[in-house]
Amino acid sequence: MKTRFNGTDNYIATDDLMMAVNAAITLQRPLLVKGEPGTGKTMLAEEIARALGKQLIVWPIKSTTKAQHGLYEYDAVSRLRDSQLGDDKVHDIRHYIRQGKLWQAFASNEQAILLIDEIDKADIEFPNDLLRELDQMEFFVHETQEFVKARHRPIIIITSNNEKELPDAFLRRCFFHYIRFPDRDTLEQIIQVHYPDIRQQLVREALEVFTGIRDMNGLKKKPTTSELLDWLKLLDSEGISEQQLQQHRDSNTPPPMAGALLKNEQDMHFFERLMQMAKMRRG
The missing domain is CATH 1.10.8 (Helicase, Ruva Protein; domain 3)
Structure with a gap:
């Protein structure tokens, strides 16, 4: 399976962009891609996945998105409803743990591409809340008292439209590339x-x-x-x-x-x- 990105028939990638993608893969760091809206940042992740033959998992970020949403969510309401109905599955809390996109990338049987799209739309603390998970490739599920560790370190592409500054601690962990407007x-x-x-x-x-x-x-x-x-x-x-x-x-x-x-x-x-x-x- 290919491990280097050389562009695709559907995506014109400049030499410096291909270098940035391959550098991030080699360093095993998230690739932070900035640029004007409409310059192909999201499409880049799609084409990397296609070129390398890997699954693409997309985590679209909104203003209300929290880092926890990417890990997992505990559906306490469904568990309460099932307990009122006498459903036996309430005794296993795992039935009410919903995997987030980061967990899905960690659980993939093969290396996946994880796109964290438009990270600058979230609260300023959002990037910092993901530092440990992006560094250690693991997180703790409090409800089950278990660690979830990545089977294969995903290739992480993070896009930003520069709507707000990202924390220095987060930037230090990324390989950065700015997509200039094409000549x-x-x-x-x-x-x-x-x-x-x-x-x-x-x-x-x-x-x-x-x-x-x-x-x-x-x-x-x-x-x-x-x-x-x-x-x-x-x-x-x-x-x-x-x-x-x-x-x-x-x-x-x-x-x-x-x-x-x-x-x-x-x-x-x-x-x-x-x-x-x-x-x-x-x-």
């Missing part, structure tokens, strides 16, 4: 992977519009790779030509399907104001 050549490769039959002239003109929007200072949310792919799909399906895009660019009017690129009214109004100012200067 134009890489964008063209990504587009080719997703839409191999798309018109190349349309792609070139669309990239001119897209990079022009991203380069604008003052946008609240710059469009990312995800928005670019959605926009290209719409342009292609609606039969928009590269000449039409060129006309919009030359006349300083918003491009067709601009709602796929700009996701809030402030940015839409800001963009329209800039276009109007440019038209006035040209007039």
